[in-house]
């Protein structure tokens with residue numbers, strides 16, 4: 467029996483024996499960090515260049531930076547793994563909100579243990595509030611004997627991080643301070659990084675702005691980074707702004723996972739990461755869990771793996787779907803037509819399996835991974851209670867109304883900052 471399955475959880479979901487006295491920003495928490503939001507997500511793909519084109523054109527992601535893994539491929543595998551470049555993509559000002567890495571190269575650089583299938587999810591990444599939370603969080607995970615894949619700092623992306631693995635081996639990442647790309651659209655030049663961090667830094671550390679000033683003093687040019695442009699003609703009117711497609715991806719997540727062992731998954735996402743369970747749903751005899759970090763109904767959803775085949779989704783990956791939120795319901799309706807016109811395969815989940823979410827669809831990418839496209843999520847307040855299921859409007863996927871009655875929490879989630887493009 468798994469230890470976490472038999473230990474009674476406290477209010478904070480940690481076993482009774484765990485200390486509960488880590489100060490985080492002046493509050494006492496049972497862990498030395500508090501996850502603020504889902505930051506980004508990554509998948510391993512068969513043809514990264516093909517996937518890059520799909521995500522740039524179909525969903526409007528911009529390329530922030532490529533990363534060539536050629537030098538990291540073991541000597542005996544060099545020349546045998548295909549194209550070695552992965553891609554960092556963004557929908558807003560975060561340097562990356564989505565990453566694509568070549569599957570064969572990842573298998574060669576990070577070979578799975580014998581008998582374990584290669585990882586298809588590259589990372590599920592969470593933002594914490596400070597560099598100190600990253601450093602102390604790394605100590606906490608390592609000190610409890612939990613697997614940490616690596617730690618240090620992302621280049622490109624600049625975020626300080628460490629990668630704890632969930633009990634099924636899916637790489638999660640906790641980070642602080644991802645690079646922001648502003649109005650001029652340039653990523654930070656690689657030469658701004660004068661030091662490679664392969665371990666957590668000594669605290670306190672100089673601020674990123676001080677690093678940039680030092681880089682400029684060394685003669686690094688501000689526009690030496692990469693600047694991507696819109697992939698499609700900008701002919702679609704989105705709220706009065708011309709974009710390359712009739713919608714804008716304004717937020718990423720939630721992540722939906724199929725899990726072989728629900729108690730092991732809860733031991734990580736609920737007990738180790740500290741996410742709160744918003745709701746449980748039993749569908750066709752299978753119990754699914756929906757967990758949140760902020761006010762959105764869920765940031766990660768866990769489904770028994772037995773449902774994968776019943777839902778007709780891609781085998782060979784624990785990923786059910788990755789969420790892409792668009793700006794509003796009008797954009798969502800037009801996104802559905804745009805995806806159909808472009809020949810993107812669409813699927814729909816039973817409404818019972820997406821509590822907290824209104825109209826939504828699954829769009830399949832070139833590898834058969836599912837992107838869940840939706841607009842807005844139910845917001846959960848101080849008492850932690852979701853809306854009762856019977857008060858949720860019924861959805862018929864044969865017909866999506868163009869106009870809906872607003873709910874009290876419509877447009878109440880995290881707004882998109884800045885212009886749409």
Ligand SMILES: [Fe+2]
Nearest residue numbers: 506589591639
């Ligand atoms: Fe990351």
